Amino acid sequence: MKIISNPPLRRWERLAQRPALRQEKLMRTVEKIFSEIRKRGDKAVLKYSTKFDYPSQTAFPIEKETVEKASEALSERLKQAIELAKHNIEIFHLSQREEIRKVETTQGVVCWRESRPIERVGIYIPGGSAPLFSTVLMLAIPAKIAGCSEIILCTPPNIYGEIHPAILYTANLVGVNRIFAVGGIQAIGAMTFGTESIPKVDKIFGPGNQYVMAAKKIATLYGTAIDMPAGPSEVLVVADETCNPSFVASDLLSQAEHGPDSQVILLSNNKKVVKDIDAKLNEQLLALPRKEIAEEALKNSRAIVFDSLEECMYFSNLYAPEHLILAVENPHLLARKVVNAGSVFLGNYSCESAGDYASGTNHTLPTSGYAKAYSGVSLDSFIKKITFQQLSEEGLLQIGPAIEVMAETEQLYAHKNAVTLRLGEIMSKRLIDNNNETNI
Template structure:
């Protein structure tokens, strides 16, 4: 990785920029694909599946028999690992369920909020060179806990046009209701508009490359919600002299191997740490099956030396990484300084891959600096929060005058009348009751 020494703060915004394909060209392609899908449905899906996925089958939906048979193709050790991960993800996301809390804001005015599931959700799971069955668990498990009635999974095919059995097994285990063999822009378009083979969904989840991310952005213009901007993987490691350079290098490579457009950054106050990590990168890289991919990602990556760890964390907050590892002394104390990150890993033994698979936290996280404003996927991502209020006669009396005054000040007289009529009714009833005594 290229090393940069003590850059001035004026350079920080430039150093925090991500490399990107020109958005105008990307959006033009997305709009073309979306237009075809809206007009031609499955015929358009077949056209783009052949063009982009190299997949020519007429049937996009994976049948139940194929999904059930996938279990026999999975080694028992992997099944056990997937089962452990699923249980931990369930535990963590079940803990996010909220109890309904009713609040009396004024006498006779009771307000509360309740969660309702988003009925139809779509899950995009990257496949191809790396079948990310872990993403199936991360998205389908909380969707099922939330009570989503339809969970549609789209994933690109292998070279032979099939879906990796581990993805199918995880889908069955996690409660996915339909598996569709589609990747890229056409998958997002299919879930956005709906076709004969692919149901229209209300919200689309999942990571992907810049084509997928741009398609998700475009889907919002057509009324389909998305989880967040989630593009190429990224990781920042803040490391001081207490770190294990071999651990740090392994963590950096674990993200670099995701794809050539991934980005990893090492921040340190120690020149020797940077040297040792770079040395470990060379050693470990040579033994990776995805060496070529990781090497390309490292070309987009860098090591930056700052004067102290405080400055490292300040730069990290500006960068707002998807993943952040604090391989420093007193990492829990230091974590209080973190203001922007998708998910944070504390100490030398908290490797990022634990969160990717089995610790229980969700690995679908905001990238490209969006962690400054977005959170990662949680149980809340799969529900709507609806507010309720109930006013009694006492409630009308306690806030009625304030409502009338505010409505009149805004020149919204029908708003005022809606309250005035009720106040008059309450007043008449009160006077009637008083006259009986």
């Protein structure tokens, strides 16, 4: 890793930049493929799937029998691990349910909010060299808890047309309705527009490379919502002299091995700590099966030495990492300074891998600095919050005059009239009632 010592403030913005392809080129590529899918449906999707993934592909749906047989290819140890992760993820996301709370804002004016599930969701699961079956758990479990009526899964086939059995097993375990062997831009396009085989969805979830992230952004222009911009993985570690250099090195490599466009950042107030971690990183790198991928990612990565942990946190908040690890003496104290991050890991034993797999929190998180404005996936990601209100006669009498004057000032007279007519009826009724009482 490149080590930088005490960079001046004017360089921080540049040091916080991610490796990226030219956005113009990316967007042109996505628009071209989307246009073809919109016009030609399955034929266009098949054209790109055979080009980039499985040359002999003729269809996308994965048969139910194939899904059910996937269990036979997995060890009992792995299935037990998946069950444990499923249990913890369910517990954490069930805790996010909200009770309906009715509030009387003014006498006779009652307002409240209720949750409704998004009806059809699409989840994208990266395949290739790292089939992320753990992401199936992270997306399908909260979708089921939320009550989504249909969960569609798209994932790229390998060059033999196969889907990793762990993806199929996990999808079946957590209640995915339909699985399609398609990935990349073409998968996002198919779920955006719908084709003869693949249904249009209301919202698309899931991480991916820069092409997938660009496709998700374009999907929003065609009326399909997305969870967040979630591209190449990244981690930022803040470490002091109390850290375990081997642990920190392993955390950095755990993200670097995701892909060549991943990025890892190490921050410290101690140059010796950085050198010790770098030595352990190079030592562990040699033993990694994905050594070449991690090496490419490390070319885009850096270690920065600051004068203090406070400066480290200022830079971290500027960077807004997907994963933030605080490997310091008092992580809870330093955590108070966290403003921008997808998910935070406190202390030497809180490895980022725990959040990726089995602690219970969701690992689908904002990257590329989007943690400044986006949260990670949660139960709320799969529901809509619908507001309700009910006004009694007394309630309208209380706030009606204010509505009238505000609407009139905005020159929206139909808005005003909607209130005026009701107030007139209420006053007429009350006048009649008063007269009747007087006559009695």
